[in-house]
Amino acid sequence: MSSLGPVASELQLPERIIIITDTNVKPLYALQIHSGLVHYGFRPDIITIPAGERYKTLEVVREVYDQLNELRCGRDVAIVAVGGGVVGDLAGFVAATYYRGVPFVQAPTTLLAQVDSSVGGKVGVNVPYGKNLIGAFYQPRFVFIDTKTLTTLPKRELRSGMAEVIKYGAILDENFFETIIDTFDTLLSPDVNAFTDIIERCCALKASVVEQDERESGYREILNFGHTVGHALETLTQYSVFTHGEAITYGMMAEAHISVNHCGLPQEDARRLCSLLVRLSPPKIPESIDEEQVFEAMFTDKKVRSGSLRLTLINKIGDATFGETPDEHHIKQSIRKLFTDEKDLCGY
Numbered sequence: 001m002s003s004l005g006p007v008a009s010e011l012q013l014p015e016r017i018i019i020i021t022d023t024n025v026k027p028l029y030a031l032q033i034h035s036g037l038v039h040y041g042f043r044p045d046i047i048t049i050p051a052g053e054r055y056k057t058l059e060v061v062r063e064v065y066d067q068l069n070e071l072r073c074g075r076d077v078a079i080v081a082v083g084g085g086v087v088g089d090l091a092g093f094v095a096a097t098y099y100r101g102v103p104f105v106q107a108p109t110t111l112l113a114q115v116d117s118s119v120g121g122k123v124g125v126n127v128p129y130g131k132n133l134i135g136a137f138y139q140p141r142f143v144f145i146d147t148k149t150l151t152t153l154p155k156r157e158l159r160s161g162m163a164e165v166i167k168y169g170a171i172l173d174e175n176f177f178e179t180i181i182d183t184f185d186t187l188l189s190p191d192v193n194a195f196t197d198i199i200e201r202c203c204a205l206k207a208s209v210v211e212q213d214e215r216e217s218g219y220r221e222i223l224n225f226g227h228t229v230g231h232a233l234e235t236l237t238q239y240s241v242f243t244h245g246e247a248i249t250y251g252m253m254a255e256a257h258i259s260v261n262h263c264g265l266p267q268e269d270a271r272r273l274c275s276l277l278v279r280l281s282p283p284k285i286p287e288s289i290d291e292e293q294v295f296e297a298m299f300t301d302k303k304v305r306s307g308s309l310r311l312t313l314i315n316k317i318g319d320a321t322f323g324e325t326p327d328e329h330h331i332k333q334s335i336r337k338l339f340t341d342e343k344d345l346c347g348y
């Protein structure tokens with residue numbers, strides 16, 4: 001992580017740098033990056049936000065603006081996000097809006113952030129009526145990925161990131177999907193080197209989508225597979241039961257079932273996908289929630305247009321379709337399956 005200094009120097013970041021990080025990542029990596037930047041002649045400071053999805057809010061953004069002001073930062077500052085997707089999304093939103101935009105760098109430290117959130121330029125925060133509803137498209141100057149940071153990542157967070165990895169295979173690349181199945185056990189072992197190729201492949205797949213449709217006017221929506229049901233679960237449980245990856249694990253299971261009914265996904269493909277997802281062992285969905293509530297919560301999603309749900313579904317593994325409007329009955333039937341026994345989740 002200390003090697004961010006030479007890259008920042010080579011790419012001529014401004015001398016004044018604010019590292020935004022969270023309470024967990026600060027002692028692990030942000031202090032190291034801070035010293036590395038000092039060594040290369042930069043003037044860095046650190047702003048620390050509390051760790052966790054529930055702090056990805058406008059209130060915390062406001063506190064960060066105030067601290068930037070107290071640190072006498074003007075438009076000549078650069079912001080470096082050091083942390084997971086929460087830090088990256090929030091710091092990126094601050095960078096996009098402080099003085100109408102200052103240079104921004106992503107240094108993601110979770111698998112999820114390395115394969116997904118740090119790439120593509122979506123930044124933003126949650127509001128009580130929905131997830132990521134306030135935000136911007138704001139590309140980082142560069143993304144600095146050091147896979148060694150995964151050595152300290154809790155296994156639960158590693159599995160959470162694996163959900164997004166599986167998503168890329170499911171929507172874009174069947175060969176990659178097979179590679180994930182073949183290497184699944186190695187990936188969850190302590191040898192983080194196994195991730196290098198996987199991360200590279202995911203970043204390339206995501207970049208290929210974003211290049212074609214940066215502002216999500218259509219094609220980029222395929223990246224939302226599993227996210228309509230997933231976001232509903234996250235919102236309903238106030239981000240306190242599931243990690244993002246766990247919620248979209250269930251989301252992809254439900255949306256695979258919908259795909260079978262609505263766009264002819266072969267049952268064998270749905271079975272292959274769901275049995276891989278089950279291996280991520282997401283926590284059980286609380287009994288206080290039922291399929292009607294999940295269905296209602298899906299309407300807070302950004303993809304809703306003129307009151308109707310628009311989903312990304314898959315025709316087969318490696319081939320997605322977006323803007324689908326399955327009927328209510330099929331959606332609820334598929335959500336209901338999430339509440340059955342684990343072995344039935346992939347039951348075809």
Ligand SMILES: NC(=O)c1ccc[n+]([C@@H]2O[C@H](COP(=O)([O-])OP(=O)(O)OC[C@H]3O[C@@H](n4cnc5c(N)ncnc54)[C@H](O)[C@@H]3O)[C@@H](O)[C@H]2O)c1
Binds near residue numbers: 023025053056083111
């Ligand atoms: N912008 C996008 O395109 C995009 C895409 C996908 C997800 N997201 C967002 O990303 C967020 C989820 O990101 P996340 O899963 O990284 O969550 P996170 O940022 O909350 O990180 C998970 C936990 O791991 C800790 N942590 C981070 N790095 C660590 C390390 N190396 N070692 C030990 N602990 C570490 C964090 O402090 C936190 O407690 C969600 O808010 C989601 O909406 C955004």
Ligand SMILES: [Zn+2]
Binds near residue numbers: 116164248
């Ligand atoms: Zn996601």
